[in-house]
Amino acid sequence: MTRLVETRARSKTEAEANLLQRLRARTAVRHGGTLRSVDRFSTAADLWMGRVSDMVADGRRSPGTLDTYRRQLDNHVLPALGEVRLGEISTPLVDSVIRTIKTKVSPATAKSSRSVISGVLGLAVRHGAMASNHVRDAERLEVKPRRRPRALDRSERDACFEALAANPKAVRADLPDLTLFMLSTGVRIGEALGGCGRRWTSIAVRSRSVDR
Incomplete structure (x- = not known):
């Protein structure tokens, strides 16, 4: 059975790019994983947070790291990406989300949110739900310390x-x-x-x- 796939955009070039991306998403396979390209970012995020919790229990991550990831995920990342399907996530979208967090909240929050997004997308790649981790091509963030740390005498x-x-x-x-x-x-x-x-x-x- 053949099904037509349509996309719309402001230009022919953009429409063709969107069409190719959607076709890749429709033909993506699991490769033995539990995630698919049609799953939403929030589904992958829940699975990733479970992995982080396991690492905390094993002593490979600190409880503070888990708390930070959960806070950034709930307050900033999920409101922007939670309902987006993994196959629809792109580098421009990830870059826009990170830059928005940097502008509206702070560079430090944007940097930790970037780590959260990267962790979730990396898990999706390992499960065969995505071809690549789009955070790698997003703009790098440089966070300057507010004050130079000083040791006690x-x-x-x-x-x-x-x-x-x-x-x-x-x-x-x-x-x-x-x-x-x-x-x-x-x-x-x-x-x-x-x-x-x-x-x-x-x-x-x-x-x-x-x-x-």
């Missing part, structure tokens, strides 16, 4: 620990040891409370003994 470090030790709430929450552990190892707070959370207290006590 010795007097500031000592004052920080003295203030924590003198605060009963901080002591009950083990913040002095947690702060010392993070300072001694250089890990992020998500890593300290996540994958390293079972070991940080004993390490911090040893580090404090050596420091003294």
Whole structure:
């Protein structure tokens, strides 16, 4: 059975490009995956977030990373791309979404949203639902830090620990040891409370003994 496929655009060239893209989407196969080109971006996003959650459980990603991805996905990415079918996503569309987030929200949010979109589309490519990850050809984002980071000097470090030790709430929450552990190892707070959370207290006590 033969079915006609039609597309409309402002020019003949654009209409032909849209037609080719739609034909590729209709003939795309799964290659053993669970996604198809006719599935919506939101479906792939749910599957990708499940993979990220598994990596957090395995200690390969921090809980903070999962929270950031979920926030950017719900607040910025899904409103723009959630209902778009995977086979209809293009580099110009992805580029437009990222630039809009950068203009309306912030460059930092646009950069993390770009990572989310790239992760979802990369999963779609691996499942055979897309031929390529269009984020790769989108415009790169350069995010300048608002302030140059500065390390604490010795007097500031000592004052920080003295203030924590003198605060009963901080002591009950083990913040002095947690702060010392993070300072001694250089890990992020998500890593300290996540994958390293079972070991940080004993390490911090040893580090404090050596420091003294």
